[in-house]
Amino acid sequence: MSGRAAGKQHLAAALAARTGAFVTVRGPMGSGKSALLRALAEQPGAVVLRASGDPAERDRDFGVADQLRPVPDGFVVLVVDDLQWADPSSVRWLIELAARALVVTAVREGEPGAGALPGSVVRLPPLPSVSWSPRRVAECLRRQPESVRAVAEAIAVLGRHAEAGLITALTGLDDGTCGAAVRTLRALGFVTAQGNPQFVAQAVADAVPATASGHRAAAVLLHDRGHPVTHVADHLVASRAPLDEWAVEVLRDAARQHRPNAVTYLRRAVPGPGRAATLIDLALAESATDPLLALHHLCYATELLAPGRERAEAVLRMPITALGTALPLVRDLLDDVGRDLRDPDLVRRLEARARYAGLTDPAELTDATARMRELGPDRAANRELLAVLAFATTLQGRTPAHEIAPLAEHLLAHAPTDEMTRLLVKTLCAADSPPAAATGTDRALVAVHLGDLADARRAAELVLDGPTGQDALLDLALVALKVGDEHLCERVLASLPSEVDNPGAAAVFDLLRGADAAAKGDTRAGLRQLTDAGRHLDRLGWRNVVLFPWRMAAAHLHQQLGDVTAARVLAEENHDLAVEWGAPAGIGRALRVLGSLTDGAEGLNLLLSAMDALSQSANRVELARTHLALGVRLRNRSEQVSHLQACQDIAAACGDQRLARQAATHLRGEVRRAELTRTERKVVALAAQGRSNQEIAEALSVGTRAVEKHLTNSYRKLGVVSRADLAGAFNHPF
Template identity: 35%
Template sequence: MLLEREPELAVLEKAVLEVQAGEGAVLLVGGPAGAGSTALLRELAAASTRLGARVLRAGGAQIEQGFPLGVVRQLVLPLLSAEDPAPVPPVARALLDPLTGGRAPVVGEDQALAETAGVLHGLHTLFVGLAAQRPVVVLVDDLHWVDEPSLRALAFLAGRLAGTRVLIAAVLQDGAGGSDPLIEEIVAGARCHLRVAPLSADATARLVAREFGPDHAPRFATACHEVTSGSPKELRTLLDRALSHRVTGKAADCERIRELGTAFRRERVQFLLRRAPGVAAFAKALVVLGGDAELELVLRLGEVDAAGRAAALSALGDRWLTVSGDRVAVRDPSLNRVVEELLDARESSALHRKAAGLLDEGGYPPEAVAAQLLQVDVIHAGWEVERLRAAAQAARRRAAPSPAGRYLRRALLDLPPDSGERARLLVELAAAELDVDPGSGVRHLAQAAPLLPTVRERATVATWIPLPVAGEGPLVAELVREVAGRLGPAEELSGHEREVALRLEARVWFSGLGEPARLAAAARRLAELRDHPHGPTAGERELRVVLLMAATLGSSTTADVVAAQARRLLAHDPTNTYGALASLQTLPAVLMAADAVDAGWSWLDAAYDNACRHSNPTPQALVGAQRGLLLLGCGRLVEARAEAVRAFDLVDRSWPDAVLLPSVVLGLVAFALRDRPLAARVLDSAPPGDLRLFEIRRSLRGALAAQRGDLPMALAQFLDSGRRLDRAGWYNPAMHSWRTWAAVLSHRMGRQDDAVRLAEDNYERALHWGAPTTLGRALRIRASVHPDRDRALELLREADEVLRTSVDRFEQAKALIKLGEVLRDVDRDESERVLARGRRLAEQCGAHWLGAEADGLFAAQPGSAVSPVIRSELTRGEATVAGLAARGLTNTDIADELGTSRRAVEKHLTSAYRKLRIDGRADLAAALGADPENG
């Protein structure tokens, strides 16, 4: 008994009974392949025989479609050649005699048509004559594979069954024969349409239970249903295969049954494609086009005619394909893998090349055409290269540089190495790569330049080299200098060539940022540039930015001149172009050095808005790093830390030149905060090779060594940094404050002459530069190392006065705290007022630890083991020392913990005893209200 087929069987039996009553008809049985349509046909044959009807069987086959009247012969020949012949009407026998092969075949078109007409009438006469004795049931399987003359005969009969006792039952799979007019005629004349549905999950479980017993896992039956989609034929085969592989039907076998099902489906479709060339051509075309394409395009690519279309849709059906309107898609990915195995390299390349042509002819987007050309073996110059270029341009317009680079690299692969077309493609490839991989972009620009025919073209290409990499490597530096020299100075040029010359000059200056003579000349060159009433051009802006950086590094001008120039530049510098990257890399540092950070906020905010529209997060990271730098310049340490960390985490690590800036800013923040974890990230992760980062690394290592109490190592780190910076001509103390820390360390180590010399040198340089923050810091350091208290007090008061005009609240806090400490032995009331102001500023900056020492270099690390209990009458430094003493640490241990001197610890403890009104260390724990063991 067939499962879940009771309604269908009832319909079949009813049809036979109606035919017995003289109601001839056509019955169509439909459904997906493997759903059991043929099994129903067998049941119909059995039911017809039980009810006394004569059953005639035939079936179509793809390989027999070229055999005329093959299906008709299957129906008729058993009757005509039987030893005990049925009562075949003599007229029918005479008309059907050509089918028996008893006469020589006729020749001539008219004779053939006459003979075919005779066969049709003979067939009708035969069935009517037989039906006069008892009902006749004609069963035809796979109607879509029936040869055309037989289809014509069946269509002829289907229209003449009224009043006869003839039932024609045919199986037509879903989606098959839809474009054949004869099949459409038969379908239109059918009185009964019966569609076989797939088995339900419950029916599948019942069949599984027959094979694996009632104890099988429900999940296993569910997996079987999912794999076969309810197809009885596939389920039967799958269960047989499972038994042969010793699958037991348990839950643990679910994955195994899925693997068997996948393998079985692949075998079926492999067999189908090898057996049916037309279906294989259709499948290959569909897979080459991407598995989702216009049906008409698939047919054209595979050169599939209407019959092949019907065959392919019928054979692959719902199992493998999804047809929606005029589009067809691959439903099961296994089809892709099978087709790819059938396609050899030569055929695959030919199909992809043909597909590219059809897509281009049909007006498809360039990237759809290029996707096909990427799969061919060799790209030919001309149309194919142009299509890949067009696709790259389209990809760049949609802000997708990676696909653009892929198209151009494929176009370059087969071009001659010295062709002009290769040079243009290299330039376009570099333009796409500069957004995501500047190193590769610059390398391709350097390769393209010598191939370009004119100096102007080579010079234009050289201006595409980003400023940060203009001096990296002799190949790039030499290219820039060579084309700049050939083009000539900007003052002698005009229009486009003048702009190119200015931008080349900017790159030459940038590559010389490590040459003292060049830095010394930057201010003079900056003064030579004329101001235009409508603002500087793009090339002038780029050159001015680099010259400002050079003049600032070398301190060849003053802070007020740099600040004024920077403000004018920012007023005209756009924030939404690639050229703005040069300003992002340099101007914020210049503004910070010149105490002009207020000028940068609105410009950076606009730059950030534009960066957020970019698909690559790196522009956001660059802007964020510079925002962190300006926040640091204002003394807003907590906010600076957040911005710096975010930028460092966000930047694309595959872009080393972009990683540099966030690393530098994170290092500066770590140094200002004495943040060991941040320092470790910079030391471990930041890229080497840049002088700025070299200084940051040395400063961080020096600070860490000082916190460990290794003052000689700390001093060596700062002095080593200073020697390298001086050799490069980087003299500005606003940019590099190594002398500040070297002076303090020398003083702590008792090297008074060295300390004073370094502090005075630092002060003279700060005085020349003129920025309040730098000058105030220099005055504080002079006071810190000066042996005379009165003179130190004068210097600190001057520092306080100078820093009142600075936006750097952190530097103000350090100066006030140092001033308050020196005032303690002169005017205690004023000392407390000054210290209170300093501590408030330190709290606002996020420097809660500031106060243990005025310079902060040896202060307790935030988040370290030092957690003092604060009493309002104690300074932060006194509270820190008192808390450690209350926990039982000796003066030497405390000095080692804080990286300070034993004498400083004794001074802090003596002051704490006096303020807390206690006699000594034994009373500290009670006075602080702390547990001596836990602090």
């Protein structure tokens, strides 16, 4: 019989019968045999004698019997644990005694000495093996024949590929001996009962560590038998032996076939033959996640190559984006590689990489526009360089967008590489001319600059679901800033590397951290971090207000804090930069924010000018926000309804549900007063009268921080963005 419940019932019946019997409880290690015997020994109403076998006493005659003798007359229960280790004399003595006593023994399956015994058998299945220790497993295996240990070691090495034929070949055993060893391991409960034998618990794996020499032998075996290169490569990585040429080729092939493990495979291959080629492959694999390390490996590789074309072609295999860090190192590398180069096409392509590396150098950026105008777009060799120069010019925002956009569109139509495409997509998004069909981070950027926030959010989330490099995270940070979704911000921030070598990327990530802090209620800290990061971007020359609208966010926070003067200074700076760049989205956004900061007819005229500018923009959600601002500001009800309805329709189409709800609230002629607390109502009433935060704090006998918090919550609940809109948000006073 099998099972714990059936076993308990059987033992209880044997005890109640009070007659002689021999019962064996069998099961693997950790199956609960000893616990079952202890429970039987504690039963009242019978004389119970207990003993236990021990490997050290197996050769001692009557060793177990001596633990039990003398046995009293009458009915007795003899409980013997680990009978597989008992000496033969004691086993015979127990069998004879079963004529008048109930003899209950426990036997661990798979152990030497666990042969057949008379009487009935209770079989216990394995219990969960979490309580096993590697020491117990190792002790058990040491008592097994050498063939069993060899098979266990082969299973440890082969892992999930432990097929019978491979185990036989790796151990050198014949099929019969190998099969018997597997059956023993299954009886012990150490490996799975079906299919290829696998260790059932980590404790077993810890007790049978795979050796480096075993992995080396497995790699040769799998390679000779034509197994997939990734299987062979896994064993080569785990081995420490010097690599032959075939092994290096296997590792490089595996890296090409399985990108997630490419860096691991290639690092193992570096000490082998063909070091330069392997270092280049390694640099390529590392470029997305660790560009600085990739750059160092590229430098080592070029030193092993012949000067001239061979070195240049190695550098040109690297993504341009991998060269956006460690500017001095990149310059030294490119100067060395290009020193004796005579091919003009290769020279142009190396210049493209040098220009990309110089994106964080203000002097390089300033020179980019002049260099761009020197080159014509007709030669294919110039296009890669022109794409970088157009993007560099866009970052500055000083050359009109209408001059950059046609060049970028022409280059995009002939873009030979994904890298060029990504740079040109960002350039066109900044110029308010986002291109059609895009994927990944490009799609998220295009969607957010079209105002399709729902699609931008979905595309960004999909990118974050996979491995994401620093360059992609930079783009996603810009998307998260513009979408304003707290969950997306948190996901991007959680994905950032601990160290960022590109100062421009680091500043953008700090913008996102500042916006996130402000969104979570720490307005002052968020404003400080946002402003510091934005000024750092200015010092780098990254002043494009469409790509980096930090001044608008900072102006809004100053406004929440009651410092309208500081807010206007930033808004006017932003407006001047937006006009210089000339993209309608940037100009319209700047006019809208200025209008929200300005009372009376002047503010209304600014909002109407924003509407005119945004009517030419691809960014629909900016247009919707301006409709909302006008709908709140205007007093004529029919004009209000027209603008608010337009805002609601556009916002719904763009997936900005929060903006759509704000418009719907005003369309219904409702103020969400019920959602305001009593203190928030008082604060809003005083702010609508023109009181400063300090004056409100004094009037209510609270701190200015409390006033800031109440205003932030009230703006969100009432669907307004400024103090100037507070009074117009109500149909009647508080």
